[in-house]
Amino acid sequence: MDISVVIPLLNEEESLQELYDWIAKIMQSNRYLYEIIFIDDGSTDNSWNVIKELSKKHTEIKGIRFQKNYGKSQALDAGFELAKGNVVITMDADLQDNPEEIPALYNLITKDNFDLISGWKKKRYDNIITKNIPSKLFNAAARKTSGLKLHDFNCGLKAYKNEVVKAVKVSGEMHRYIPVLAKNEGFSNIGEKVVQHQARKYGETKFGIDRFVNGFLDLITISFLSKFGKRPMHFFGLWGSFMFLFGTSLAFYIGAYKLYKVYYGIKTILVTDNPWFYIALTSMILGTLLFLAGFIGELIIKTKNDEKHYNIKEKLNI
Template identity: 55%
Template sequence: MADPKIQISVVVPLFNEDESLRELHDWVKRVMAENNFTYELLLVDDGSTDNSWGVVEELAGENDRVRGFRFVRNYGKTAALQTGFEASRGEVVITMDADLQDSPDEIPELYEMIHSGRYDIVSGWKKKRYDPLTKTIPTKLYNAVTRAISGIKLHDFNCGLKAYRQKVVKSITIYGEMHRYIPVIAKWNGYGRIGEKVVEHRARKYGHTKFGLERFLFGFLDLLSIAFVNKFGRRPMHFFGSIGTLMFVLGSFMTLWVIGEKLYNLYVGLKFRNATDNPLFFLALVFIIVGAQMFLAGFLGELFIKQFVSKTSEYSIAEKTDNTIEPKHS
């Protein structure tokens, strides 16, 4: 639950950023003081091998609004953000990268856009970027595919600078490389008021990027996973059963065709030909077997979902009336 005394939780995932951490901390602290915000700064060290954790400990010792978390190894940005989301206590949760390419000066306007009640999420858009073409071109392609699949009209899904209503981050769970798709996951969980703000993209001051081109491949696979689970996660038979039924029907039709052809040849006195001499025989066999397996996969999925739903529920309740009585569980 949100702490009414904390207006903003700033969540910063970091990996080998010891050179920039103090400067980032001082910048965030100055912005908060200038705007009289109550805040907490959550620094999540994703298994750094440099002195990042030492800097985090120093900052936490100097400023009681700093909270540090350190992973035993490198789990990835998504894991760091999930940890920060779970620990956050502010009314508005703002995420940003630790490399100083995101400007803390954007925080007041991002906060106001969420606090005003207009949006559940506000995503930054780095309209002018300081990245090489090897990064910007794949990013544009990735954003276009994500827009097409999700229906969310954002220009920059991958921007680390985002603001969330606290209910949003507490109602979602991310893993893998799914931090890029938090707006997509949130929308499919009922938080569809998603806005966008043009933000400053600063040139990297220290170190080098920690991400390679493989992240786009993994990110695309995660997008397909999210889309599939959201659409068919609670009704797997609709997916597997539909494909299985179609393949089984096609295989059965091919089988009847092969049998009919053989009977016709016998009737008209044509030279006898074994059914196995017809390529359709083997294709029909494959379709029938795979179709039956797909249908069985859907059936097993339905059994699993039934057991899962009987024990827990993923339905998000926005509000309850004061006289709502919690049901008793036997």
């Protein structure tokens, strides 16, 4: 199979038929062998019924319906697990991503041998205050932190080699950072392509300003995980050892200095009246806790099993 199109969605019943027709037209005109995987992330409208009707008419359509709304990351993860195409393309269901970009994205993966191509919506039709400006700040921070020179990390339109989507594990709210996750797995040939951004035709956006706050928090998380996710002891153990040694050295100095004054009959205060004693004690306690956190982290990594963070309610053609 040439292409798998993975489409997460939430309450997009009005756009699904039009989106399918548009994708099918492009696929058939280029004679691709393809599948379309719709992941209904707990829609409360008629989206799932629309997908079921489409699947009865078109065997290339597959569908997954979540028990409730788990989030875009979980939807993408479920779609990636099912995808069989040599190239996997993700796009949103709101018609803001243009299916006519598919042939160019496919060629960049198959002919130019990119591992991942991220779309760049250079010209956007979003609200400048609530989306465009925060998005620019977010992307600048992501570039600085990750080392990837991408302009639009959060663009839903992306293309991947199949082995990339099978290697990355998308959970929490990490769908924004799939290129970073891919880089961490050793896929270094990552590029971007300017893509068309369509104005929303139906419904309203599902994302508010809070997504950028969450995005920055996730950026801190993935930055830490990129460096220490596989070896937490390298971070917690290092700082824990440093703080414990600092506290121990300070306590030894306080005790030695106290004995020196007592030996020579110099008037001195009780050790417990010395504020440095409590600094030393706190440093040793924190150092021990940090070291234990690193040790427990190492045990968790070595013993954890892969877990799904979503429950599937129904499947179609799978």
